[in-house]
Amino acid sequence: NAGVTQTPKFQVLKTGQSMTLQCAQDMNHEYMSWYRQDPGMGLRLIHYSVGAGITDQGEVPNGYNVSRSTTEDFPLRLLSAAPSQTSVYFCASSTFRVSEQYFGPGTRLTVT
Amino acid sequence: QQQVKQSPQSLIVQKGGISIINCAYENTAFDYFPWYQQFPGKGPALLIAIRPDVSEKKEGRFTISFNKSAKQFSLHIMDSQPGDSATYFCAALSNYQLIWGAGTKLIIKP
Numbered sequence: 001n002a003g004v005t006q007t008p009k010f011q012v013l014k015t016g017q018s019m020t021l022q023c024a025q026d027m028n029h030e031y032m033s034w035y036r037q038d039p040g041m042g043l044r045l046i047h048y049s050v051g052a053g054i055t056d057q058g059e060v061p062n063g064y065n066v067s068r069s070t071t072e073d074f075p076l077r078l079l080s081a082a083p084s085q086t087s088v089y090f091c092a093s094s095t096f097r098v099s100e101q102y103f104g105p106g107t108r109l110t111v112t
Numbered sequence: 113q114q115q116v117k118q119s120p121q122s123l124i125v126q127k128g129g130i131s132i133i134n135c136a137y138e139n140t141a142f143d144y145f146p147w148y149q150q151f152p153g154k155g156p157a158l159l160i161a162i163r164p165d166v167s168e169k170k171e172g173r174f175t176i177s178f179n180k181s182a183k184q185f186s187l188h189i190m191d192s193q194p195g196d197s198a199t200y201f202c203a204a205l206s207n208y209q210l211i212w213g214a215g216t217k218l219i220i221k222p
Contacts, residue, residue: 004155031208042118042201042212043156050208058209090155099144099205103155 002026004104006091012110013081021076021107023091031094032074033058033101034066036087043090049074050096081111115139116204118213126221131189133216135202138183142204142211147176147187150199150215159200160187192220 007022025032033048035058045058049068063085065077074093078085088108092101117136125131135145146161162169162176162185169176175188189196197220202213 033210040121040214042116042214043210044212045209048208056208059211092155098208098210099146099161099203100158101210103157106153106155 004091004093004102006089006104006107008107009105010108012112013078014112015081015083017081019078019081021078021089021091021109023074023076023104024072025074025091025093025102026072027093027102028071029093029095029102030071031096031098031101032068033092034064034074034076035090035092036060036085037090037106038087046076046089078109083111085109086111115211116202116213118202118216120216121214122217122219124219124221125192127192127194129192129220131187131192131196131218131220133187133200133202133218134184135186135213136182136184137204139204139206139211140183141206144205145176145178145185146203146205146210147174148201148203150201156201189218192218194220194222196220 004025034046035043044060047066049055091104094101147159148156149159150156160171173190178185199215201215203210
């Protein structure tokens with residue numbers, strides 16, 4: 001099992017550009033989530049999904065879109081990148097024991 | 113507004129000592145309290161978790177103590193080892209959402 005995979009590992013964007021961060025899991029987990037991690041602030045939930053076709057907003061959803069067309073994939077789209085979106089982004093998955101999430105290796109995004 | 117407050121921000125402990133990290137919360141709707149460990153350049157990994165109807169849970173050298181009336185919980189690492197040097201996060205779960213503390217950077221000195 002590859003677990004949770006994320007691509008790319010690093011990305012630099014210019015303000016106003018859009019892009020998609022990819023996330024996939026091969027554990028047949030129902031629950032998937034996206035977090036951003038900023039220094040001194042812990043992780044903050046952006047969006048989550050409890051199954052294919054079902055998504056919901058977390059604490060900090062503005063500027064991000066998600067979709068869940070399959071159980072395996074949960075891409076995160078930045079619509080118009082802003083410097084405030086410079087962060088490390090983590091994707092995670094779990095069964096419905098949501099407290100026990102498995103994390104990917106992260107994507108370090110810089111917006112200039 | 114931070115719903116889960118974690119302290120200290122950083123902690124240095126001698127090898128063999130006890131490391132203690134504390135968290136406090138306000139929302140009584142939280143129904144599960146995990147602790148995660150994160151090494152540099154990696155994603156967090158679940159360490160141990162507790163339900164609010166349990167006052168203590170122990171797994172090896174790691175123990176969670178939970179005080180429901182005070183809305184506080186803590187992680188104790190016994191016989192701390194240099195390999196325990198990492199950032200530790202407490203979190204609280206409600207309605208499919210994990211809310212995280214700000215993290216504690218733990219350094220174990222040999």
